[in-house]
Amino acid sequence: MSTFLRDRRLSRALSAEQLAGQLGVHPTSVLRWERRERLPGPGHIHGLARSLAVDPAAVARFFDEARTDAPDPSPGVRAPGLRRLRSAARLPASRVAEAVGVEPAHVYRWEAGRTRLPLRHLPTLAELLAVEAAELRTLLSTPAPPPAVVDRPLRRLRRRTGLSQEAVARQVGASRHSVGAWERGQVPPLGVVRRLSRVYGVPVATVARAAGVTPPPLLDPRRWTPGDLPEALRTLRAWSGRTQAELAARVGCSADAVRGWERGRGVPSAVLRTRLEEAYGLPAGALLRACPRTPTPGSPGRSHPA
Structure with a gap:
């Protein structure tokens, strides 16, 4: 038996579950297609071709080879x-x-x-x-009625902006299949949640709820207490999808300084706190609430909380 589909899937380092997620089907369907125990419809043939980076005609031929029966001459x-x-x-x-x-x-x-x-x-x-x-x-x-489209919250956010899945995918740096999978219930990475919030023009928490992601408590500045600064900064950066080096370049300091703040070795100066608040879209002075009451000893960019 030909293993064309399975070989293509493995060559692209895709599991049956991952390919099924891209196509919106159960992994069992993928395995049955690979064994030619079931035949996909035209839409899934084209989906397989896209995911496996092959010509749709090659996928169709793979299934046509299984049809060894002669056409039935009876009406x-x-x-x-x-x-x-x-x-x-x-x-x-x-x-x-x-x-x-x-x-x-x-x-x-x-x-x-x-x-x-x-x-x-x-x-x-x-x-x-x-x-x-x-x-x-x-x-x-009499054909069966088409399956109802489940209008999930994340899909509603996108449709409200008038953007296609492909347009959203380009803006957040993902594939259209990934956007579709998130809208069907697959949980997106935290960095993507932040990027989606910018694309849709809504708070991160709104996108998180729509995507089934529970925001960390320290994402809300109102919950900060003195001494929360290291964990609050780690949480903010994780949800922004930035690396320490990217954040350092954004606020004008070294990556070592960012690393120090996130490990509790010092606090950013008043100027750098302002830049961090701008980078994260926080109210002015919000980070001061999380700074320790007694400044911790030296790290780059440290100053006493003002």
């Missing part, structure tokens, strides 16, 4: 409603396939509209599905 019907009927009867595709004497792949192709269901199978299906034979043809031709 048939389109059966997009078969999956709904099968689910209502709690029947796996393998059971339906066994009843009519075909491979499970045939059942999936009928349900996806890729081939017609031969008329000679209708009496057997009517009995299996406990449906009147006269009704079955009509029920089979």
Whole structure:
């Protein structure tokens, strides 16, 4: 059996779970596609091609190779409603396939509209599905309603700005698939939460709630008490997505100074506190609340709290 899909996935260092997350499916579906036990629809074929960086035609050929059966010359019907009927009867595709004497792949192709269901199978299906034979043809031709789109809070924030997933992805430095995964419930990194808040023009806490992330208590300056400065600075930087070197360049000091403040070795001078507050969008004087009452001994950029 060809391992084309699996080989491509492994060559891109993707687990089945990661690929499933990008496509919005269960990891079991990815494994079944790789073994050609199930056939994806056109949308997932294109999604696989994007995620695996291959031509969609190559993915389609991979699945076409599994179709060793000759076309059935007998007349048939389109059966997009078969999956709904099968689910209502709690029947796996393998059971339906066994009843009519075909491979499970045939059942999936009928349900996806890729081939017609031969008329000679209708009496057997009517009995299996406990449906009147006269009704079955009509029920089979009635497609299932499209799945409802779950309007999750993070998706609502994006739609309110009028931005596409692709536009948001460019602004936060991620892929469109990652943005989609976050909107489906995958928790984004803390740095991304901060960047999303800037893109959507809302507080970090608003994005955090929408994404299912619990903000650390020390992200709120109102909770600071004297001596909280090191942990407050670490928390602020983590949520900003900056490195110590990036923050140092932003406020005009050394990375050693930033490292010292975050380890409790001294406090920033009044000028540097003002720059830190500007960098983090804090009210003027907010950091003073977290400074220790007794200045700690020397570190670069230290001064007594004013």
